Amino acid sequence: MLTDEFGREVTGVRVSLTDRCNFDCVYCHNEGLGDTRGPMEPADNEMSTDDVVRFLEVVAEFDVEAVKFTGGEPLLRQDIEEIIARTPDEMEVSLTTNGSFLPDRAESLADAGLERVNVSQDALDPADFAEITKSGAYEKVIEGVEAALSAGLDPVKLNMVVFEHTAGYVPEMVDHVAENDGLQLQLIEYMPELTGKPEWNIEIERVHGWLAEQADEIEHREMHDRKRYWVSNDGGEGRGMVEIVDPVENPTFCANCHRVRVTHEGYLKGCLNRNDDLKPMGEMTTSEIREAFRDVVANRVPYYGEYMIRNDEGEWELNEKYIEEYAEA
Numbered sequence: 018m019l020t021d022e023f024g025r026e027v028t029g030v031r032v033s034l035t036d037r038c039n040f041d042c043v044y045c046h047n048e049g050l051g052d053t054r055g056p057m058e059p060a061d062n063e064m065s066t067d068d069v070v071r072f073l074e075v076v077a078e079f080d081v082e083a084v085k086f087t088g089g090e091p092l093l094r095q096d097i098e099e100i101i102a103r104t105p106d107e108m109e110v111s112l113t114t115n116g117s118f119l120p121d122r123a124e125s126l127a128d129a130g131l132e133r134v135n136v137s138q139d140a141l142d143p144a145d146f147a148e149i150t151k152s153g154a155y156e157k158v159i160e161g162v163e164a165a166l167s168a169g170l171d172p173v174k175l176n177m178v179v180f181e182h183t184a185g186y187v188p189e190m191v192d193h194v195a196e197n198d199g200l201q202l203q204l205i206e207y208m209p210e211l212t213g214k215p216e217w218n219i220e221i222e223r224v225h226g227w228l229a230e231q232a233d234e235i236e237h238r239e240m241h242d243r244k245r246y247w248v249s250n251d252g253g254e255g256r257g258m259v260e261i262v263d264p265v266e267n268p269t270f271c272a273n274c275h276r277v278r279v280t281h282e283g284y285l286k287g288c289l290n291r292n293d294d295l296k297p298m299g300e301m302t303t304s305e306i307r308e309a310f311r312d313v314v315a316n317r318v319p320y321y322g323e324y325m326i327r328n329d330e331g332e333w334e335l336n337e338k339y340i341e342e343y344a345e346a
């Protein structure tokens with residue numbers, strides 16, 4: 018297993034399979050790659066099936082235990098079942114999707130070897146949902162979640178970005194997962210770094226505080242040091258798990274980050290928030306990919322706490338000293 022200079026073992030990879038998407042969510046960071054809008058047809062710049070599989074075979078040699086497929090909308094790729102089926106057996110496979118294609122694909126994805134799925138769902142009302150996602154596919158997403166449960170994917174996590182537009186929907190989403198077996202909720206702190214609009218931020222500590230009052234059990238996940246709250250619904254007959262993903266300005270989160278990313282164009286990327294460490298794998302041989310992966314791991318830094326530091330006024334800013342050293346290396 019490879020470990021970076023900050024003692025962080027790399028146990029997982031996140032592979033973006035496309036930057037195309039059929040939604041246009043107002044908050045979208047597109048895994049650090051900019052706009053998802055554009056043609057929906059397969060694009061020439063996307064990694065081929067074989068290249069994705071080759072990369073996974075290389076990282077399996079380094080004992081990487083898990084792969085997450087994401088995007089853009091990963092289910093716009095028609096070969097994702099093949100990619101999953103060809104993923105090395107020892108790796109856990111998960112997927113993050115907007116859910117709109119799951120009604121037709123959940124079964125084939127599970128048959129191919131998908132174990133679990135995260136579905137983005139920011140609201141329980143079609144009009145609210147449409148306002149955030151700029152999509153009328155609410156019913157498809159609800160059907161998609163049902164299809165994922167019926168296909169045996171476990172758990173099915175609902176991803177909800179908590180920001181100004183959605184903060185008021187948190188209690189009903191918590192009740193929703195408590196009432197429905199097999200569902201979990203991930204409340205994701207809105208990240209303004211790549212999208213602008215810092216005015217949409219809400220204080221995630223208030224959500225932690227509210228959940229701590231509701232919860233009958235609180236756990237810590239090793240990954241990112243995330244907190245998990247077990248909450249019962251209003252009537253007390255259901256119980257659900259709510260995890261908070263709160264990376265922003267959180268050195269503890271970054272200190273427990275164990276993932277390397279790959280862009281849809283096949284660039285290795287050490288951190289969601291950085292684009293200055295990209296390494297293209299396009300023309301590389303397998304042994305060159307091995308070396309490039311070692312390099313990216315060696316150059317990983319916790320984004321908050323090293324690449325970004327607090328200045329004398331207590332504000333976050335780029336650590337010029339670190340960047341100079343990094344540029345010289």
Ligand SMILES: Nc1nc2c(ncn2[C@@H]2O[C@H](COP(=O)(O)OP(=O)(O)OP(=O)(O)O)[C@@H](O)[C@H]2O)c(=O)[nH]1
Nearest residue numbers: 085087111113135176203205208262264274276289
């Ligand atoms: N800054 C940062 N944000 C992350 C990271 N991992 C997840 N997030 C945020 O959480 C969102 C949802 O993550 P998912 O792709 O559903 O997966 P996950 O929750 O990280 O992983 P699992 O819980 O293992 O399924 C991401 O798109 C990011 O906005 C990370 O390593 N760094």
Ligand SMILES: C[S@@+](CC[C@H](N)C(=O)[O-])C[C@H]1O[C@@H](n2cnc3c(N)ncnc32)[C@H](O)[C@@H]1O
Nearest residue numbers: 044045046088089090113114115137176207208
């Ligand atoms: C970029 S999307 C890609 C996968 C798929 N299209 C989806 O929406 O689930 C992955 C996750 O990032 C989250 N996300 C996107 N922009 C974000 C932002 N600015 N802050 C926090 N999370 C964000 C989405 O809610 C989604 O759960």
Ligand code: SF4
Nearest residue numbers: 038040042045089115
């Ligand atoms: S569905 Fe996912 S990739 Fe598409 S716009 Fe929304 S968050 Fe971004």
Ligand code: SF4
Nearest residue numbers: 271274288289319320
């Ligand atoms: S270092 Fe921090 S910001 Fe970068 S990917 Fe890891 S957790 Fe996210």
